[in-house]
Amino acid sequence: MSLPRQPTARPIVLSASPGVxxxxxxxxxxxxxxxxxxxxxxxVCPRAVDSRGLSGHLGTPxxxxxxxxxxxxxxxxAMREVRTARRCADLAxxxxxxxxxxxxxxYSDAGWRAHAAxxxxxxxxxxxxxxxxxxxxxxxxxxxxARDWEREVLLAAPEIVxxxxxLETWLRSLGCKVVRHLPNGxxxxxxxxxxxxxxxGLDSAFxxxxxxxxxxxxxxxxxxxxxxxxxxxxALVAGTGPVHVEHPRLRxxxxxxxxxxxxxxxxxxxxxxxxxxxxxxxxxPLKVLAYRAQGTPIVATDLGDCRTLVGDGGTVLPAGAxxxxxxxxxxxxxxxxxxxxxxxxxRVVEEGLS
Numbered sequence: 001m002s003l004p005r006q007p008t009a010r011p012i013v014l015s016a017s018p019g020v021x022x023x024x025x026x027x028x029x030x031x032x033x034x035x036x037x038x039x040x041x042x043x044v045c046p047r048a049v050d051s052r053g054l055s056g057h058l059g060t061p062x063x064x065x066x067x068x069x070x071x072x073x074x075x076x077x078a079m080r081e082v083r084t085a086r087r088c089a090d091l092a093x094x095x096x097x098x099x100x101x102x103x104x105x106x107y108s109d110a111g112w113r114a115h116a117a118x119x120x121x122x123x124x125x126x127x128x129x130x131x132x133x134x135x136x137x138x139x140x141x142x143x144x145x146a147r148d149w150e151r152e153v154l155l156a157a158p159e160i161v162x163x164x165x166x167l168e169t170w171l172r173s174l175g176c177k178v179v180r181h182l183p184n185g186x187x188x189x190x191x192x193x194x195x196x197x198x199x200x201g202l203d204s205a206f207x208x209x210x211x212x213x214x215x216x217x218x219x220x221x222x223x224x225x226x227x228x229x230x231x232x233x234x235a236l237v238a239g240t241g242p243v244h245v246e247h248p249r250l251r252x253x254x255x256x257x258x259x260x261x262x263x264x265x266x267x268x269x270x271x272x273x274x275x276x277x278x279x280x281x282x283x284x285p286l287k288v289l290a291y292r293a294q295g296t297p298i299v300a301t302d303l304g305d306c307r308t309l310v311g312d313g314g315t316v317l318p319a320g321a322x323x324x325x326x327x328x329x330x331x332x333x334x335x336x337x338x339x340x341x342x343x344x345x346x347r348v349v350e351e352g353l354s
Contacts, residue, residue, distance in 0.1 A: 011041035012097040014114070016085035017105035018046045022062045025055035025255050027213065027286045028103075028127070033058050034185055034345035035101060035125075044092045044110075046084050056257060065091045078141060081107035089113040099123070101352070106130040107149055112156050123352060124157035125182075126167055128282055136280070161352050163284035164305050170282070182352050183305065185345035186289040187258045191266025193294075200251070200267060206233040206334060209268030209296070211261065211287045214241025219274035219301070221245050222323060226272075229327040238264045266294040270330045273300035273310075277319040285309065295340040297333035299326055313338035 013036040020028045022036075022043040033056050036043045042061040068083035085108035092100065092114040100122045102111030115122035131146045140146055154160065154176050161182040162168050168181045197207070208227070210220050214237075223235050224247040235250040238261055253264055265271060271291040281304060288309045291298045298314030300306045307316045315329040 010097045011039045011099040013041050013043045013101050014092055014111055015045045015103040016088040016108035016110045021047050021050045023049050023054050025052050036060050038345040038349040063091055078107050085110045093117045109153055123159045126162040164282050166282045184284045184286055185343050185348040186293045188342045188344050189259045189262035191262035191294045193266040196263040196267040207269045208235040209271045211238045214243040217276045217279040219276050222274050225323045226327050265296050268296050270333050271296045271298050275301045275303040279303045292341040295337045297338045299329045
């Protein structure tokens with residue numbers, strides 16, 4: 001699908017978050033690249049890469065503002081993020097955009113400032129309640145200041161798109177002007193199932209799989225238990241993160257670029273999204289979209305938007321499902337594939353602009 005272009009359209013994709021480099025390995029960076037590619041837009045961000053290294057491909061320019069140099073002490077870290085966002089705003093304004101698609105980041109009013117200076121259409125994309133996310137998973141020196149900043153920016157945005165139903169409800173409760181639910185997308189690479197299984201030496205083994213950043217609430221620690229329950233099964237794990245699991249029949253593939261990830265998912269017989277009950281309720285799981293794009297059956301727990309996104313492409317169990325129930329659901333898909341369902345970034349952008 002190609003998006004209609006106006007001859008004078010000058011879109012940009014903007015993210016002032018230092019932790020989301022345009023060419024980084026995270027799902028957030030992949031999301032940024034997907035939107036930019038679909039829009040045919042350059043990315044404005046603090047940096048193109050970080051210490052995690054170069055990842056992914058982007059066919060549009062990256063304009064990096066650089067990080068503000070001070071203050072660096074922890075209690076004033078918020079002010080460094082504010083100053084970094086101001087750098088991004090100045091850079092965005094210099095490009096004279098007619099459309100600003102901004103990934104919402106805490107302590108950033110970059111899109112707001114660029115919108116005010118240029119008159120460009122400003123779409124604010126919200127992926128999480130950022131104060132709550134940082135309070136829960138990182139640290140927050142001045143929660144009151146952060147909440148006031150977040151609320152002011154959200155209420156100023158003329159258009160908001162958000163990635164989950166939970167976020168839509170939350171944003172409407174704040175009184176935001178125009179809010180639309182816009183689930184994530186996925187790069188539409190066609191995975192090589194047979195070639196990858198041959199290369200990995202899987203033969204006819206019943207192959208379980210997991211993709212992700214291996215956070216504690218992702219539930220990847222359940223894979224070894226499932227392998228014990230299914231003695232003829234093997235497992236593939238694609239991704240890196242704080243949780244590391246081991247089993248004689250489990251293979252770590254590490255971080256993969258998007259075409260290689262599509263191959264790995266296509267090689268799986270059943271792919272898992274076994275989120276724990278303490279998972280944040282606001283997320284839109286990219287892994288589920290990636291599984292569906294390869295027609296790999298999914299076994300997931302009912303957290304976030306999993307039930308909607310899995311649809312008829314797998315089995316969704318209650319968040320408290322036992323290991324035995326997960327194993328039974330996996331076996332029920334043995335020898336079957338799900339219908340391929342690709343939600344492309346072009347479709348995401350088309351819906352966002354409508």
